[in-house]
Every structure is written in structure tokens, then in C-alpha cells.
Amino acid sequence: MPLDTSFVDHDFTPWQGTVDARWLMAYAAGLGHTRTAYLDTTRPEGIVSHPLFPICPEWALLTQPGTGRTGLGLSSEESLRGVHARHDLHLHRNIGAPSEITVTARVASVERTSAGALLTVRFQGTADGEPHWTSWMSSLYRGVEVTGPERTGERPPALPDPTAATPDPSSGVLDIPAWAPHVYSECGRIWNPIHTDLAVARGAALPGLILHGSATLAHGVEWVLQALDARPEQVRRLGCSFRATVPVPGKIHPTLRAVHTSPNGTRTAHFTVLNDSGEAAVRDAFLVFAAP
Incomplete structure (x- = not known):
């Protein structure tokens, strides 16, 4: 309805x-x-x-x-x-x-x-x-x-403005095994059968199982923190739009687009996460963290 x-x-x-x-x-x-x-x-x-x-x-x-x-x-x-x-x-x-x-x-x-x-x-x-x-x-x-x-x-x-940031083209690659959606579902207590039940996934017109969008974002966030030598307890805000799916098994490619540091030391990183086909699974992503 x-x-x-x-x-x-x-x-x-x-x-x-x-x-x-x-x-x-x-x-x-x-x-x-x-x-x-x-x-x-x-x-x-x-x-x-x-x-x-x-x-x-x-x-x-x-x-x-x-x-x-x-x-x-x-x-x-x-x-x-x-x-x-x-x-x-x-x-x-x-x-x-x-x-x-x-x-x-x-x-x-x-x-x-x-x-x-x-x-x-x-x-x-x-x-x-x-x-x-x-x-x-x-x-x-x-x-x-x-x-x-x-x-x-x-x-x-309002979302952070990426045009004020300094370009930074760093990128990486992460392997996503076939069992990743099952482990994420059970460890996070975030169960949705579209990610773990092949029959349900195909019933939703998907060719196979896909990784949760939040897991894809979480991998991108952790990669950015490591790339910028920041700590998780410094994070104050994060967000993104979810677009393409991440089939499993496969790879994801987090890419840092730009970083902006405000006068008070707060940093904002803008990034994206691509799937193995080069499509943006996580788009317009940002991570705001406090000064050390």
C-alpha cells in the first residue's frame, strides 16, 4: 500500500x-x-x-x-x-x-x-x-x-562543503569475502535476509548476495582514519549516499577525495568507496573529526 x-x-x-x-x-x-x-x-x-x-x-x-x-x-x-x-x-x-x-x-x-x-x-x-x-x-x-x-x-x-577542501587522491583496496554479510549481520545484530539469503536476494531482482551499505561505509571510515592517522574517538560526524551494490565475494576501493582543516583544528575528509566494477557504492561521503 x-x-x-x-x-x-x-x-x-x-x-x-x-x-x-x-x-x-x-x-x-x-x-x-x-x-x-x-x-x-x-x-x-x-x-x-x-x-x-x-x-x-x-x-x-x-x-x-x-x-x-x-x-x-x-x-x-x-x-x-x-x-x-x-x-x-x-x-x-x-x-x-x-x-x-x-x-x-x-x-x-x-x-x-x-x-x-x-x-x-x-x-x-x-x-x-x-x-x-x-x-x-x-x-x-x-x-x-x-x-x-x-x-x-x-x-x-547542511552537509560539509567539499569545494572548500584540498584535493587528496589517496586510494586503497579491501577484499570482501563471501561470508562477510553473514558475519556482519550476526555480530552487529543487523539481520536482513537480502544480504544473507540467496533466494530472498534473487527475489529482489539481485543476481546474488550483497554487502550491507553500512558495512561498506564502515570500511571506508576505518580506511580514512588510518590514512589520516586519526582515532575513532575523534569522530564527530559522518555520512554518505548509498548507490551501487557490492557483490560478494569482491573488492571495494576507498578513495580519499579531499581534506579540509578548519581554524579550530577540526578536519573534514571527503571520500568515496567504489565497487569492483568502478561504480560508487558509497558516494558523497564525509568524515568530520576533532583536532588531536
Whole structure:
């Protein structure tokens, strides 16, 4: 059934749960990101949450009963047409372990596009009343109609301007094995059968299994941090648009486009991640991190 614009400003049922060291470490390890800060629980300051980890409790909220397709009136078949289109994540503080996290979500916009309905949801993650992150996630439901008058809720902040940055053409290559979507799904607790079930993938008109967009972005973020000798706890904001798929097994090619340093020392890196066919899987990506 169509997605109605009356859902703008609709609040989902909040998600509450414990984020422990096991979950934080499993997410990083599931990506093969094994720096000490992610995994060493003997560090006096504790382990560091991976910059992309907030997507895990966000997914838990979207897939709990009464939320997701049920809460928006989408059928199971329509829900499977949804693809991650954009993400803009603002990190306010590290997620300690353990933390009792509450995630809230509100529909920010429902937009008509030539490809289908574009749904943007604003998430807020808090612990003990303190904000830990805010994010805007856009999903495109291919072939789903939109009904109702145009309505727009809260808009995300303006994106960083890449034209102000100094060009930097560094690039790399990473192998993505056939089992990567399965490991990422289970370690992050982000299960979507389109990434792990060949029958479901082919039913969605895909030739085979593909890597999660968030995993592709996470690999790009980790590569940029290493390329610029930065630390994950410095990350303040990241985002991108998702485009081409990453078939598995295969390779991805993170490419640094430009870097800008502001007068206060904050750096912004602009990058992209190509699939093995040279198509942009992650486009218009950026990573903002505080001065050392």
C-alpha cells in the first residue's frame, strides 16, 4: 500500500536495551577492524565504540514489533524493497560499556521520487539523559507510491562543503569475502535476509548476495582514519549516499577525495568507496573529526 505523508512527525516506539562490551567488540570484529581501542577491555578508559555502531540499536528499534513496516502500514513485500539511501550521523560522545541506551525515532519526511517513496527517520540515542548520537537515515522503497500532501518535518543540518577542501587522491583496496554479510549481520545484530539469503536476494531482482551499505561505509571510515592517522574517538560526524551494490565475494576501493582543516583544528575528509566494477557504492561521503 502507499506510504502516506501523514506519517511525518510520527514517533516510533522507543527502544531500550543494554549495550555491553560484547556487542561493541563483536561489531568491530565482524568488520575485521581490530585496533586496540575497539577490543582491549583492560584499557583504563575502556573500549571505544566503532563510529558506525549506533546503526545497531537503530536497527533494533526499526525491527521491534509494531515498528518498521507494521508501524507504517507497509506489507512484507514492500518492506523488502527498501534500500538504505542516505545516512548522516552526529556523534556526541563515546558509548561506554555497559550503557543502558534509549533510542527514539521520528519520521522527518516522506517524499515522492521517480524511483519510489523516500522515508527519512531521525534517531536520538541517549544514556542517563545524556545524548550520545543523533542521526538521519533515509530509505528508498522502490516502486512504493506516496499519498497525501507534501509535508516535511525536521531537516538535518547542511552537509560539509567539499569545494572548500584540498584535493587528496589517496586510494586503497579491501577484499570482501563471501561470508562477510553473514558475519556482519550476526555480530552487529543487523539481520536482513537480502544480504544473507540467496533466494530472498534473487527475489529482489539481485543476481546474488550483497554487502550491507553500512558495512561498506564502515570500511571506508576505518580506511580514512588510518590514512589520516586519526582515532575513532575523534569522530564527530559522518555520512554518505548509498548507490551501487557490492557483490560478494569482491573488492571495494576507498578513495580519499579531499581534506579540509578548519581554524579550530577540526578536519573534514571527503571520500568515496567504489565497487569492483568502478561504480560508487558509497558516494558523497564525509568524515568530520576533532583536532588531536
